[in-house]
Amino acid sequence: MTNHNLDTLASQPEQLRAALEAADAATLMLVLVQLTRDASWLDRARPHIAGPMSYHETMPEPLRAEIRAGLFDVLMDYARNPRPLPPIPGGQLLVDMLNTAAGEPVGEDYVAMMREDLEPAAVDPRGLVWRDRPGDAVLDAFHVVVIGAGMSGMCAAIRLQQAGIPFTIIEKNATVSGTWFENSYPGCGVDTPNHFYSYSFEPNHDWSHFYAKRDELWQYFEGVADKHDLRRRTHLGTEVTACTFDDATQTWAVTARRADGSEYALKANAIMSAVGILNRPKLPDIPGRDSFAGTALHTAQWDPAFDWRGKRIAMIGTGASGHQVGPTIAPDVAELTIFQRSPHWVVPNPNYFGEVADGKKWALANIPYYGRWYRFQLFWGFADGLHSALKVDPEWQNPTRSINQKNDRHRDFMERHIRSELGADSPLLAKVIPDYPPYGKRILIDNDWYKMLKRPNVALVTDKIAEITPEGIVTADGTLTSVDAIVYATGFQASKMLWPMIIKGRHGINLHEVWKPDDATAYLGTLVPEFPNYFILLGPNTGLAHGGNAIFMVECQVRYIMNCLREVIESGKHSIDVRAPVHDAFVEEVDQLHDGMVWTHKGLNNWYRNPAGRVFAVLPYRLVDYWRMTSVFDPSEYRFA
Numbered sequence: 018m019t020n021h022n023l024d025t026l027a028s029q030p031e032q033l034r035a036a037l038e039a040a041d042a043a044t045l046m047l048v049l050v051q052l053t054r055d056a057s058w059l060d061r062a063r064p065h066i067a068g069p070m071s072y073h074e075t076m077p078e079p080l081r082a083e084i085r086a087g088l089f090d091v092l093m094d095y096a097r098n099p100r101p102l103p104p105i106p107g108g109q110l111l112v113d114m115l116n117t118a119a120g121e122p123v124g125e126d127y128v129a130m131m132r133e134d135l136e137p138a139a140v141d142p143r144g145l146v147w148r149d150r151p152g153d154a155v156l157d158a159f160h161v162v163v164i165g166a167g168m169s170g171m172c173a174a175i176r177l178q179q180a181g182i183p184f185t186i187i188e189k190n191a192t193v194s195g196t197w198f199e200n201s202y203p204g205c206g207v208d209t210p211n212h213f214y215s216y217s218f219e220p221n222h223d224w225s226h227f228y229a230k231r232d233e234l235w236q237y238f239e240g241v242a243d244k245h246d247l248r249r250r251t252h253l254g255t256e257v258t259a260c261t262f263d264d265a266t267q268t269w270a271v272t273a274r275r276a277d278g279s280e281y282a283l284k285a286n287a288i289m290s291a292v293g294i295l296n297r298p299k300l301p302d303i304p305g306r307d308s309f310a311g312t313a314l315h316t317a318q319w320d321p322a323f324d325w326r327g328k329r330i331a332m333i334g335t336g337a338s339g340h341q342v343g344p345t346i347a348p349d350v351a352e353l354t355i356f357q358r359s360p361h362w363v364v365p366n367p368n369y370f371g372e373v374a375d376g377k378k379w380a381l382a383n384i385p386y387y388g389r390w391y392r393f394q395l396f397w398g399f400a401d402g403l404h405s406a407l408k409v410d411p412e413w414q415n416p417t418r419s420i421n422q423k424n425d426r427h428r429d430f431m432e433r434h435i436r437s438e439l440g441a442d443s444p445l446l447a448k449v450i451p452d453y454p455p456y457g458k459r460i461l462i463d464n465d466w467y468k469m470l471k472r473p474n475v476a477l478v479t480d481k482i483a484e485i486t487p488e489g490i491v492t493a494d495g496t497l498t499s500v501d502a503i504v505y506a507t508g509f510q511a512s513k514m515l516w517p518m519i520i521k522g523r524h525g526i527n528l529h530e531v532w533k534p535d536d537a538t539a540y541l542g543t544l545v546p547e548f549p550n551y552f553i554l555l556g557p558n559t560g561l562a563h564g565g566n567a568i569f570m571v572e573c574q575v576r577y578i579m580n581c582l583r584e585v586i587e588s589g590k591h592s593i594d595v596r597a598p599v600h601d602a603f604v605e606e607v608d609q610l611h612d613g614m615v616w617t618h619k620g621l622n623n624w625y626r627n628p629a630g631r632v633f634a635v636l637p638y639r640l641v642d643y644w645r646m647t648s649v650f651d652p653s654e655y656r657f658a
C-alpha cells in the first residue's frame with residue numbers, strides 16, 4: 018500500500034477529526050485493528066455489534082471516542098512519518114476481524130475473498146493478468162462483440178480494454194447504463210446499499226444517499242463509460258438480432274440492426290452477451306387489456322411526459338417496482354388503487370432515506386481501508402449473512418409460517434414492523450402479511466409502503482381482476498374501479514433469456530431449442546456446451562435472491578471469462594467450449610440445492626421459477642461460493658479447438 022492518500026491527512030487534521038465523528042465506529046475500529054494489530058479492540062467492540070437483519074452497533078460513546086482518538090493518532094503518525102502501511106492481516110486475526118465486522122461468525126471461507134478486497138487499489142485482482150502476454154498483432158486479430166452497454170457489458174468492456182483485446186459494444190438504447198437508463202418510473206432507485214452496489218474498481222465516495230435514486234445511478238454509469246472511453250467503441254441505437262457460429266473458422270457472425278431497420282454484419286472471435294434478464298417488460302394477460310381508454314404505462318417503459326398529479330390511478334403489481342412507484346406518486350394523485358395479487362415481505366431500514374454525511378464521504382475517500390471494510394459489512398448484512406435464513410430445515414415444525422429458526426426470527430421482525438406501521442387492529446394486516454415464509458419472493462425495503470396504505474386517497478384491492486374495460490378495472494365481484502391511468506408494475510419476461518436474439522452454435526444448434534421454452538441453463542450461469550466462445554453475463558441461475566449485488570456477480574463472471582479468453586489466446590487456439598458433463602453436473606447440483614431453498618416452497622409463486630417449477634433465475638450458492646468457483650479456471654473442463 019502506498020502512502021500517497023495519507024498526505025491528505027497530514028495537511029487536513031481537522032477534516033480527519035470531522036470524518037472520524039461522522040464515520041461508522043465499528044468500521045473505524047476494524048481499520049484501527051488492521052493498522053495496529055491490536056486485537057483487544059475487537060474484544061471490546063464485539064459485544065456491541067449485531068448481525069444481519071437488525072444490523073447495528075451499540076458501542077458505548079466512551080468506546081467510540083477511544084476508537085476515534087486511537088485512529089486519529091495512528092493515522093497522523095503515518096502521515097507525519099511516512100512508511101508503508103502494514104500488510105493485510107493473515108491467519109486468525111483476519112478471521113476475528115471478519116467475525117466481529119459481521120456481528121456473528123462468518124467462518125474462514127471469507128478470508129481469501131477479503132484478502133483480495135483489501136489489496137491495494139494499484140493491483141486489481143479481478144482484472145486479467147497475462148501469463149505470457151501475446152504480441153499486439155495476435156491481440157489485434159482477436160475481436161470480441163459485447164452485446165449490451167449496461168452495467169455488465171460495461172464491466173466486460175473495461176476488462177477487455179485493460180487486457181488489450183479489441184471489442185465492439187452493440188447497445189439497443191440511445192445511451193449506455195442499461196437498466197438505469199431504461200427504468201425512469203417515479204421513485205426508481207436501488208434497494209442495495211450503494212457503497213456495495215458499485216464497481217469494486219470504481220468506488221464512488223460521493224453517493225448523496227445510502228440508496229441512490231435512478232438519476233444518480235445513471236450518472237454514475239455514464240461517468241464510468243466516459244472515464245474508460247467506452248463510447249468510441251459502442252454502436253448505440255443498434256440491436257443484435259442473430260449470432261451464428263461458423264464451425265470452419267471458429268468465429269461468430271453477428272447481425273446487428275440499426276434503429277432505421279438497416280442491418281449490418283460483424284465478425285467476432287468471441288461474444289459476451291450482457292443483455293440482462295429484466296429488460297423485456299411483461300404485461301398481464303387480462304381480458305380487455307387493450308380496450309382501456311386512458312393512459313397505460315409499464316414501469317420499465319415510463320413516459321416522462323406523463324403527469325399523474327390529480328389523476329385517478331390504478332397500479333397492478335406490488336413487487337420491487339410497484340413498491341417504489343406507489344409511495345412516490347400517492348401524495349399527488351387524486352386516487353391510487355393498488356391491485357395486489359400477493360403481498361411481499363418488507364424489511365425496515367433506518368438508512369433507506371438517509372443522506373451520506375460529508376464527513377462519511379471524506380472518510381470513504383481518505384481513510385485507508387475504511388471503504389473496503391464498510392463494503393464487507395454491507396456484503397454480510399445484505400447478502401451472505403442472510404443466506405442461512407433461506408435454507409429449509411427439514412425438521413422445522415411450522416413450515417407454512419417459516420422454514421427455519423432464523424427465518425422465523427426474521428418473520429417476527431418484519432411482522433412487528435408491519436403491525437407497528439399499520440396498528441395492531443388494522444384491517445389491512447390480513448391483506449399485507451404474506452402467508453408464505455420470508456424470502457419466498459424478493460425481499461423489499463420499506464419505502465413508506467404502509468404509511469402510503471393509510472392515506473385516505475389510497476385503496477388496496479386484493480380481489481382477483483376479472484377484466485379491463487375502457488373505464489378501468491373490474492374485479493371478480495363485478496366492482497368497477499374507474500381510473501384515468503393504469504400503471505403496470507407487473508415485472509419482466511425473465512424466463513425468455515436472450516430472447517428474441519437468434520443464437521446458433523456448433524452445427525447450427527439453436528440455443529432457444531436447447532433451452533426449450535423457459536429452461537435456460539449454463540455452467541456457472543455463463544457457458545453452454547456447443548456454443549464456443551459465447552459467454553453469458555448474468556445468465557441462468559446468477560440472479561440474487563438472498564440479497565447482494567449483481568455487480569459483484571458480474572465482476573466474478575467477467576474475471577472467469579477473461580481467464581477463458583486468456584487460455585484460448587495464449588495457447589494459440591481459436592475457441593473454448595464447456596464439456597457437457599461439466600455443465601450437466603453443475604445444473605444437477607444447482608437444482609438439488611434449490612430443492613432445499615425457500616423459493617421452491619410449496620404453493621409459492623415467484624419469477625425465479627419457470628412454468629415447470631424449476632428455478633432457472635437465481636443462485637442457490639452464497640456469494641463467496643460463486644466468487645471461489647469463478648476465481649479458479651480449470652482447462653480440463655473445456656474442449657479447445
Ligand code: NAP
Pocket residue numbers: 206207208209295301302303316333334335336337338339340341356357358359458459482506507508509622623624
Ligand atoms: P415483479 O417482482 O415480478 O412483480 C410483479 C408484480 O406484478 C407482482 O406483484 C405480481 O404478483 C404482479 N402481477 C403480475 N402479473 C399479474 C396479474 N396478471 N395480475 C395481477 N398481478 C400481477 O416485478 P418488478 O416489481 O418489476 O421487479 C422485478 C425485479 O426487478 C425485482 O425482483 C428486482 O430483482 C428488480 N428490481 C429491483 C429494484 C431495486 O430497487 N433494486 C427495483 C425494481 C425492480 P405476484 O407476486 O402474485 O406474481
